Amino acid sequence: MTPPAEQKPPRAERLGAVRQVRPATEGWSQKKDAEGRPLLQFASPKRGKPPVHLADLNPEERTARLKELGLPGFRAKQLETHYFTHYTSDPTLMTDLPAAGREELVAGLLPxxxxxxxxxxxxxxxxxxxxxxxxxxxxxxxxxxxxxxxxxxxxxxxxxxxxxxxxxxxxxxxxxxxxxxxxxxxxxxxxxxxxxxxxxxxxxxxxxxxxxxxxxxxxxxxxxxxxxxxxxxxxxxxxxxxxxxxxxxxxxxxxxxxxxxxxxxxxxxxxxxxxxxxxxxxxxxxxxxxxxxxxxxxxxxxxxxxxxxxxxxxxxxxxxxxxxxxxxxxxxxxxxxxxxxxxxxxxxxxxxxxxxxxxxxxxxxxxxxxxxxxxxxxxxxxxxxxxxxxxxxxxxxxxxxxxxxxxxxxxxxxxxxxx
CATH class of the missing domain: 3.20.20.70 (Aldolase class I)
Structure with missing residues (x-):
């Protein structure tokens, strides 16, 4: 079905029987483009990127990252459990990870x-x-x-x-x-x-x-x-x-x-x-x-x-x-x-x-x-x-x-x- 065309308000409303307030800002100025239209920002301004985190990576990328660090891929699942199930990034609570290098591992994948x-x-x-x-x-x-x-x-x-x-x-x-x-x-x-x-x-x-x-x-x-x-x-x-x-x-x-x-x-x-x-x-x-x-x-x-x-x-x-x-x-x-x-x-x-x-x-x-x-x-x-x-x-x-x-x-x- 064809959508209805733009509709005009009833005559009483057009004649001012019902108030129509127009959008406007107060206390701040709306940013405008060179043609005076409200400025739209679709692209993100360039700033320093946040550190890469476990949640930025898919499961395969997490395993690959660990292997790059010389660690077995199954450590990724352990980190996932700590972060997504126990809601922690604290290495002292991750006693199933080897003590040697634990802090560095957690800092690298759960910054x-x-x-x-x-x-x-x-x-x-x-x-x-x-x-x-x-x-x-x-x-x-x-x-x-x-x-x-x-x-x-x-x-x-x-x-x-x-x-x-x-x-x-x-x-x-x-x-x-x-x-x-x-x-x-x-x-x-x-x-x-x-x-x-x-x-x-x-x-x-x-x-x-x-x-x-x-x-x-x-x-x-x-x-x-x-x-x-x-x-x-x-x-x-x-x-x-x-x-x-x-x-x-x-x-x-x-x-x-x-x-x-x-x-x-x-x-x-x-x-x-x-x-x-x-x-x-x-x-x-x-x-x-x-x-x-x-x-x-x-x-x-x-x-x-x-x-x-x-x-x-x-x-x-x-x-x-x-x-x-x-x-x-x-x-x-x-x-x-x-x-x-x-x-x-x-x-x-x-x-x-x-x-x-x-x-x-x-x-x-x-x-x-x-x-x-x-x-x-x-x-x-x-x-x-x-x-x-x-x-x-x-x-x-x-x-x-x-x-x-x-x-x-x-x-x-x-x-x-x-x-």
Missing amino acids: PLLTEVRRLETDRGDTIKFLWKLHDGALVESVLMRYPGRITLCVSSQAGCGMNCPFCATGQAGLTRNMSAAEIVDQIVRANRLIAEGGLGGKKRDDHSADRVSNIVFMGMGEPLANYARVMQAVRVMTDKQHGLGMSARGITVSTVGLVPAIKKLAAEQIPVTFALSLHAPDDTLRDELIPVNSRWKVDEALDAARAYFDATGRRVSIEYALIKDMNDHGWRADLLAEKLNARGRGWVHVNPIPLNPTPGSIWTASERDVTNEFVRRLNAAGVPTTLRDTRGKEIDGACGQLATTEDDERAAEAMPVA
Whole structure:
């Protein structure tokens, strides 16, 4: 079926009966290119590469690396067990390795990647935000959340972000660099270590879920599909049951603002991760301003690629939609979104509206409760499954769109030596 054409708002809304706020920044200036358009950074700036780590290598490469060092290949499996199962890089705990040369071996294949600068917790202790310092001083954050029956970690895939969305705190400073696969994976290993040590509170007596991260969302700092190769290596390590973390691919969500060629590549990977498209507007007029990458790939192109992902994998797609007061929360936009999704079939998609999380200096705020409820009602009434998403970590600036390093973070990181 041909997707519906761009729709105009009802006459009352065009005449100003309903307020329309335009995207704009406050407290910072959006980077622009020579033609005055929001600058998009797809390539990572050149910086010193992090040390090569076990998680950067596939199983064959790990064995080959050990043989280059004059050691038997089976030592790779021992290192994998220590790191991916016991969550340790401490050579003193690896007593199954020969004492002679043990420290050098561990330093060579399990070099330190993340230095914890600070940790912020909610009062109940069920949400923790970490600030990590990388080997070159770059700063990233991840957020650990306990829910009934599962533990979710929101991971970063880049230091900063080059997508330049005006409502997102992460993109204000631009892209510092891509993270390595091992730097991505190490966020999970470090979180698992904290959980194993009893550092994540809030578990209820009748919760019999495993005490380790069960769900990953690539919704921290960065655009995951702009760091495609390293993100996919990290996903392979996460899902490898023999040589990695052994997680379920269905518990891993990879999100994007709409890099259409990379969405098509992801569909061909045959790894059934959950795919999430951060849409935030169903009309190109608004989305061009709200999500600058829409200047490259329009709403219908992104939705076509999302539908193709469902066709290739059978995995239902999530549409993420941050509800912003008087900007994208109008009833006619809910109707247009439903129309465009239904034009591509039924049963392939689920919409997750998210109340906008405030960021310092922003003039924008979340939609009013009645407006939010009406937006959700219209989508459900049109037959589009829609669930208002729970937001965690708002009080510690750990919710969606809030991850950004502050001057206080940078001062704290300067005083912290790299591990």
